[in-house]
Amino acid sequence: MSEILRVENLKVHFPVHSGVLMRQSGAVKAVDGVSLGIAPGETLGLVGESGCGKSTLGKAIVRLLKPTSGRIVFEGSDITTAGVGAMRPIRRDLQMIFQDPVESLNARHSVREILEEPFIIHGGTTPAQRRTMVNELLDRVGLPAASADRYPFEFSGGQRQRIGIARAIALKPRMVICDEPVSALDVSVQSQVLNLLLELQREMGLSYLFIAHDLAVVKHISDRVAVMYLGKIVELASSDAIYQRPKHAYTKALLSAIPHPDPTREITRELLEGDVPSPIDPPKGSAFGHRIGHPRYDETIGKELPLVEIEPGHWVAADPCCLEPDDWEKVAAEGVRDCPTGAAG
Structure with a gap:
């Protein structure tokens, strides 16, 4: 599948200074090695808790923030280090809708x-x-x-x-980064704005990176969904696969938190234990395994936990702390095959 956007191992770290001389003592690893791809006319939903790096990723893609490392390729051109002059013609085709219309207008x-x-x-x-x-x-x-x-x-x-949407589509872009465009709106208004975005996509052939923390909203608009936790993508698959066959423990917990319209229906909630680790000093192993105190956490210390294809088009972090035993055995048996961009093939 051709891609309009490709992000490769992107990192956005913010320095932390301390002491009398204000020397750098660490870094906030807001985005820490994200890879994904988006096809023309596709909507990729990006979900996760507040503070996981979703908005930072979106702003880095449109170059409102400077990436620390990695690559951003838009329509075949590497824009990772493009200056103001080089970005000006590109901004005709790459626009952004911001979360808070009060602040952005x-x-x-x-x-x-x-x-x-x-x-x-x-x-x-x-x-x-x-x-x-x-x-x-x-x-x-x-x-x-x-x-x-x-x-x-x-x-x-x-x-x-x-x-804000009118401003974003004024120059007839090919791709729009939607940074939680409905989270500040009443529920009754959210559906109207979502339907407007879908209509514009059909009319103009737009591609969307749709950032949200509400999985119910993302389900309505997305072709594929990427789940982000502490600066990393932990699961990526088609919308149907994510909602019907989630593999990662964090994804399952997010899905279980979606309210159900039937108050009489019994729902088993997977309550998250522990606190979200600090992006300044993230765990040495599985971030989610550390949070829930998983007994296999020590096995992941110092190891890369790359995305692997557990089913056709369904990628999940190779993390023994976050997969069911059967899924982990399948991943271990088939071995790791890197997912360079996360795009469906």
């Missing part, structure tokens, strides 16, 4: 000024053309043309997010 600018800005930066349009384009964008996201002369604070949360 300039309160001093009218909606028209916000939506005209991408066209002004990239040039080639007249004021009359921009006025027409803004009206078309507002219509496409379900807002009246009169909205253009109002300011962000005059809109509801769902309407503000529609403005």
Whole structure:
């Protein structure tokens, strides 16, 4: 399968300074060796607890954050170290929708000024053309043309997010990073925004990296799902496989936490024990095994726990602490085959 985006062993570490001379004493390993691939027109859901590195990964892909190491390849071009000038034409095709529309929209600018800005930066349009384009964008996201002369604070949360979506699609990108675009919205509004994103994907052929912590939301929109824990991908598979046949213990715990609409149905919850390890000083072995105090944790100390293909297109970390005995025996018997990008083949 061809890929519009490929991320290879990406790391984003933030230095920690201490002491009188403020020397670096460590690093926050927000993203610690992530590999994945996204095909044209595909939606890859990225899920995990708050603080696992999801948003940092998204911002690194669009180069709002500087990667520490690894590679980011977009449409065949390595953009890992691209400067401001080199990124400008690429940003036409690679955009981002932010989690909080209140913070991401300039309160001093009218909606028209916000939506005209991408066209002004990239040039080639007249004021009359921009006025027409803004009206078309507002219509496409379900807002009246009169909205253009109002300011962000005059809109509801769902309407503000529609403005953010309009800004992201203004230049007709090929891929959009969606950083928890519905988490700050009421449940009744979430479905409207999700349906809008799906409609835009069908109309424009967009690819999405859809970041969220709500697995119920991700199920509705994603073709494949990647589960992230403490800066690493621990499971990656089709949406159906993740929800019907999860392999990793962390994935199972996340799925068991999804509320069920039937209050009379008995559900077995897999409650997580222990605390999330610090990304400044992560465990030497299995991060999740350390958290739950698994008896096989010592076996994983100092070892790489790469993604392996346990079923066709279903990748999971080769971690004895997090797999059922039968699955671990299968992984051990077949041996480790690296998953260079995590993309379906």
